[in-house]
Amino acid sequence: MLSPVLGAAYVHPVKSLAACVADTVAVEPWGLAGDRRWMLIDEGDRVVTQRQQPRMALLSAESLPGGGVALSAPGRPSLTVEVPDPARTVVAELHRSKVTVVVAGSAAHAWFSACLGAEVRLVHLDAPSHRRPVDPEFARPGETVSLADGFPLLLTTRASLDALNSLVAQGDHPREGPLPMDRFRPNVVVDGTAPWAEDDWGRIAIGEVAFRVAKPCGRCVITTTDQRTAARGKEPLHTLARHRRDGRHLLFGQNLVPEGTGVIRVGDPVRVLC
Numbered sequence: 001m002l003s004p005v006l007g008a009a010y011v012h013p014v015k016s017l018a019a020c021v022a023d024t025v026a027v028e029p030w031g032l033a034g035d036r037r038w039m040l041i042d043e044g045d046r047v048v049t050q051r052q053q054p055r056m057a058l059l060s061a062e063s064l065p066g067g068g069v070a071l072s073a074p075g076r077p078s079l080t081v082e083v084p085d086p087a088r089t090v091v092a093e094l095h096r097s098k099v100t101v102v103v104a105g106s107a108a109h110a111w112f113s114a115c116l117g118a119e120v121r122l123v124h125l126d127a128p129s130h131r132r133p134v135d136p137e138f139a140r141p142g143e144t145v146s147l148a149d150g151f152p153l154l155l156t157t158r159a160s161l162d163a164l165n166s167l168v169a170q171g172d173h174p175r176e177g178p179l180p181m182d183r184f185r186p187n188v189v190v191d192g193t194a195p196w197a198e199d200d201w202g203r204i205a206i207g208e209v210a211f212r213v214a215k216p217c218g219r220c221v222i223t224t225t226d227q228r229t230a231a232r233g234k235e236p237l238h239t240l241a242r243h244r245r246d247g248r249h250l251l252f253g254q255n256l257v258p259e260g261t262g263v264i265r266v267g268d269p270v271r272v273l274c
Helices: 054-058 106-116 158-169 237-243
Strands: 005-011 024-028 038-041 060-063 069-073 076-081 089-094 097-103 121-124 153-157 188-191 203-206 209-218 249-258 262-265 270-272
Touching: 005 262, 038 089, 054 106, 069 106, 076 106, 106 121, 153 158, 153 209, 158 188, 158 237, 158 249, 209 262, 237 249
Parallel strands: 153 188
Antiparallel strands: 005 188, 024 262, 038 121, 060 069, 069 076, 089 097, 097 121, 153 249, 203 209, 203 270, 209 249
């Protein structure tokens, strides 16, 4: 009999930069502590991600006590950025929503602009009152999210990735596989399930923290980006389009909304509640 457990957890301090492994992490109402509290915006105050700048995969940010980040990149000097003065706000466009964010200092802007070869600014999500509402089609009253695309957490399972990689191996671009889990940028990875078991989950508990499974995750071009080289290919979107399509959405993983707060740890049991 399968006994699902939390196999891995990841935090992304700056949206779309490299993931940080977390053995133990706190769950807040709007996501994992420290996850996607910073992001880049362009000169039109629109979010910048790996969709526009695949080289963001090569940049790293480590969370610091107090909410700041330590930035690093190949061939660049590292930079420490503290939480900025909350008086310097801007309304940024994050996909289809607007969010009030705090602008970091000029040194951070210069560092990222030099790394990416484009004018960008680093911004921070400060006050809880600035959290965005979860997509109302799938949300309950009062549910919020930080700077993640739409939901507080993303869950994937190891068995489903193995199944997807088997399909890639049998498809048109077998040399692009097997794909690592970091292509899908999850927060939590569950081991010990059957392939695609998560499709049937309505509520789960990881350790003592319960989550509502809101909807499957529609995937974008970021999944085709090698997180170690920033090179793009065809997979997994080519294979997902054949085997995991729902209308215009290509599905892998499930979006979660916390039903409470607490701490989760790698190795915690994962229970399906309904």
